[in-house]
Amino acid sequence: MDSAASEKSIIALDDWLQTPAGAYVRAWEQACLDELTADIFGYNAVQIGLPQIDALAASRMPNKWQAAMRTSSHEQVALGAGKRQIAVALDFAELPFASQSLDLVVMPHVLEFAAEPHQVLREVERVLIPEGQLIICGFNPASLWGLRQGLRRVTRSAYLPVAGEFISMPRMKDWLKLLNLGVSRSHFGCYAPPCRTAQWIERYAFMEPAGQRWWPYLGAVYMVHAIKRVKGMTMIGPAWNKKSATAPQAVPATNRK
Template structure:
């Protein structure tokens, strides 16, 4: 077992601040919605190597059945508690071989990353042809996005102040430039940015109403995309039947997943 370095990767420090927010009523509400959608999306994605980048508080791969599941995190202490193979690294330089991963999940990584384009480029590099990426993000065209903007003016931040919301059209443009084709997406969390359970329950009706009447204004979105390689036609399973190896920064190598 390798001994991790004690310092944190500076480019990913800001996402660590999201952890305490997830313990609040509104944070737990968002996490529960995203967990349910991720379980549905990942349950039928097959392959051999699956990778979750960041946000160890969420078990994004718990419904997936790939034999090797990796959790990578820029903050070593949180990663050590995960029941997966875990690696500490800089998100803009993934320690995995090119075309070695079948599935990558990015739960709220891009809006907290100093180099979101580079993170996506690295994801595209490590994905196999026809590999899939699932991205969770905050929607700027929502009540939460408005609250985040006004909080910067007043100083009363709703989310960590370093969060930069990325609109869905903008994200789709980034993915298109990397030859990643969006094939599925969901909006959710339509309640106002409440701070107590009491008000969350009072506005619970907005979840169903929002999904029907103003679906594009949910506070969060989940996007699933497939890596397309021009001129390549896959016949049969394309996944590698050997576990990938991390090139650097290994924190633990517990292979008893699920």
């Protein structure tokens, strides 16, 4: 997928998010992000893409920014401007932040529509501080929605944006592992069938708790929470802890001066 195609596909995602199914996804992701980010501490946080969701609404970090694409409309920028500062990124593969400067990066549905998802991840790893945290939202191909999308050639209609390359959870974890981004937690949600009206989505509301209990890995959307691990770094306690652990041996009285 080239850069122009990537930009068009993200615009298609923006349109899809205004549908009843899109509203269903946004509601679940907003609730999950609020729960996750409220307990992540630091100073600098960035949300990359998808201004329809305020991913940092519950974050208590003092500095929060929205990174938007150069093709973002004035309406989208205005949407973010009312919530937090705007940092416009010309290309997500070249983030305008210094290395090891961010405590938290949130990427809702960016990698699926990026021209170079691996490069985007490498940039995120670069700008994160050691032990910095990353949250990724994505569509789950191993779900009823993924199955419906796979049948689009038969049904001659797609349920999700066609240009997206949806990444499975195991594949995402492999990508993160290669960059020393260890997965801390993962979450799945949106278990309703691929319905097109809000009325039918509401009728299947009972499937949300049922899915969480009986088929937790088959939700239409997943969220991955990863932490940047730096090889060779060892967390140590205060110096007095080490001294107390190995008390000095007593000097014999005959050797004292």
